[in-house]
Each structure stands twice: as C-alpha cells, then as structure tokens.
Amino acid sequence: MLFDIRGKRKRFIQVIYVFLALLLGGGLVLFGIGGDANGGLGDLLGISSNSGSDGSTEFNDEVEAAESRLATDPENPAALLSLARYSYLNGQQSLEVDEEQGTQVVTDEARTDFEASIDAWERYLKANKGQPDASVATLIFRAYTSVAFDSTSPVTIQRRLDGAQDAAAVIAAERPGPTSFLDLASLAYLAGDTKTADKAAKQALAALPDDTGRPALKSQLESAEQQGKQIQKQLKQQAENPDQNALEDPLGTLGGAPADATGTSPPGG
Numbered sequence: 001m002l003f004d005i006r007g008k009r010k011r012f013i014q015v016i017y018v019f020l021a022l023l024l025g026g027g028l029v030l031f032g033i034g035g036d037a038n039g040g041l042g043d044l045l046g047i048s049s050n051s052g053s054d055g056s057t058e059f060n061d062e063v064e065a066a067e068s069r070l071a072t073d074p075e076n077p078a079a080l081l082s083l084a085r086y087s088y089l090n091g092q093q094s095l096e097v098d099e100e101q102g103t104q105v106v107t108d109e110a111r112t113d114f115e116a117s118i119d120a121w122e123r124y125l126k127a128n129k130g131q132p133d134a135s136v137a138t139l140i141f142r143a144y145t146s147v148a149f150d151s152t153s154p155v156t157i158q159r160r161l162d163g164a165q166d167a168a169a170v171i172a173a174e175r176p177g178p179t180s181f182l183d184l185a186s187l188a189y190l191a192g193d194t195k196t197a198d199k200a201a202k203q204a205l206a207a208l209p210d211d212t213g214r215p216a217l218k219s220q221l222e223s224a225e226q227q228g229k230q231i232q233k234q235l236k237q238q239a240e241n242p243d244q245n246a247l248e249d250p251l252g253t254l255g256g257a258p259a260d261a262t263g264t265s266p267p268g269g
Contacts, residue, residue: 058093062086066120080124081136087117088139091146106146114143118163125166134174141167141183154235161191161231172200178207178217185221189228197225 066083069076091113096105106114121140125132144164151157165187172180181204188197201221208214 059086059089063090075123075127077124077128080120080127081133084117084120084124085136085139087113087120088143091117091143106150111147111150114147117143118147118160121167122163131173132170134171137167137170137174141171154238158191158235161187162193165191165193165196169196172203176203176207178204178213181207182217182220186224189224190231192228192232194225194228197228 063083063086066079066086069079070083073079091110094107094110094113096107097103098105117140121136121143141164144160144167148160148164149157151160165184168180168184168187172184181200185197185200185204188194188200204217204221205214208217
C-alpha cells in the first residue's frame with residue numbers, strides 16, 4: 001500500500017510531514033527570510049508558537065449551530081464557512097503529541113473533524129459567489145495537509161494535495177508575500193501542477209525584501225520540485241499497480257531532512 005502507516009510506512013509518513021514543515025511556510029522563518037508567515041505550513045507540526053489549541057475551549061455549540069442552519073438551508077455560505085472553521089478547531093483539540101518522537105499525532109477524532117472541515121469547505125466553495133475567505137482557507141490548508149497522506153488511495157491523496165494547493169492560492173491572493181508564494185509553489189509541485197508552481201516560485205523570489213534569503217528560498221523551491229516529482233511518480237505507480245507494497249522512501253536527503261528527522265522537531269521549533 002502506498003501510504004500504509006504501519007511499520008516503515010509510519011516512519012515514512014513522519015518523514016514526509018517533517019519535510020513538509022521544513023519545506024513550506026515555516027522554512028522562511030527558520031531561515032530568517034521574512035515575516036509574512038501567518039497561515040503558512042510552518043504551523044503544521046507546531047513550529048509556530050500560535051499553532052494548535054490549548055484545549056480550553058470547545059466548539060461543539062458552534063458546529064451544532066452551523067449544522068442546524070444547514071439542515072434548512074444546505075447551501076448557506078456563512079453556515080458552511082462556520083462549520084468548516086469550527087470543525088477544524090475541534091480537530092485541533094484532539095491532536096496528541098508522540099512524546100517519544102516529539103511529533104503531533106492526528107487521532108481518529110481529529111481526522112474525523114478535519115475531514116468534516118474539508119467537506120464543509122468544499123461545499124462552501126461551490127456555494128460562495130465571491131472571493132473565498134482567506135482566514136478559513138488558512139485552517140483548511142492545515143486540515144488538508146494533516147490528512148494528505150493518511151490514505152492508501154492515490155485518488156484521495158491527489159484530491160487532498162489539490163485542495164491544499166487551492167487553499168494556498170486563496171491565501172496568496174489575499175496575503176501575497178514570499179511565504180505565501182512559497183507555500184503555493186510547494187503544494188503545486190507536490191500536486192503535480194508545475195505550471196502554477198513555477199509561476200509561484202518566481203513570485204516568491206521576486207517578493208523577497210532583499211537577496212539575503214535567496215539561496216535558502218531557492219533551495220526550498222528546488223527541494224519541493226524534487227519531492228513533487230517523487231510523490232507524483234509514486235501516485236502514478238500505485239494507480240497502475242494497486243497491489244504494489246514495497247515502495248522506496250522518495251525523500252532521501254532532500255532539503256536537508258535526514259532519515260532521523262522524524263524524531264525531533266525541525267530547528268527553530
């Protein structure tokens with residue numbers, strides 16, 4: 001199975017998520033490039049100090065209120081947006097920390113809430129007539145990436161990568177800058193949309209305030225492109241041969257993420 005989370009596959013998935021945290025929005029902060037990182041994937045594994053929930057608030061009432069409105073008006077954009085927002089926040093509360101590995105664990109409860117959040121967001125996009133809400137897109141971005149590889153179906157994985165890319169595009173349109181363009185370029189590479197990725201990569205480089213961070217940013221973009229090629233290759237192989245089990249770790253040493261990176265948070269966390 002392509003992304004079986006047992007045994008070596010579990011470690012493989014951990015490597016992917018640590019690599020994503022290094023590769024995407026958090027990388028700019030880690031390398032000291034810029035400060036427009038709000039909403040970037042640096043929050044994915046708890047790099048940002050404001051990521052996650054402290055568990056002091058529950059959002060069940062908000063979820064139930066949104067569901068009640070949708071029961072009589074199933075295409076209400078405001079109710080769908082509210083359901084997307086608060087389902088995600090409920091999921092954040094259900095995340096756990098693997099003390100041994102030092103990484104976040106998406107529990108069954110969190111996964112259910114994230115998937116509900118994604119479903120509400122996709123319904124919202126169909127019902128909404130204007131520009132999508134960028135603040136909720138930031139949350140959905142994290143929801144997609146939190147469950148992106150938590151499937152053995154290449155179709156599901158591709159759909160979630162596409163959804164994350166679309167959310168990144170909403171964020172970049174609302175808050176253009178090197179971090180948001182890096183996030184968009186990286187997700188587009190992972191999703192196999194090289195045209196969008198190349199354009200966003202150029203925008204990310206052009207948005208840098210100076211040349212200080214250019215080498216680090218170019219390195220991250222190159223790593224994202226390589227990673228995307230490997231992920232897309234595996235998705236294609238799995239689609240053509242669904243009985244295939246043994247797949248090589250596509251990450252290698254890309255982006256400076258060694259094999260033992262799964263045991264610790266990235267530098268600067």
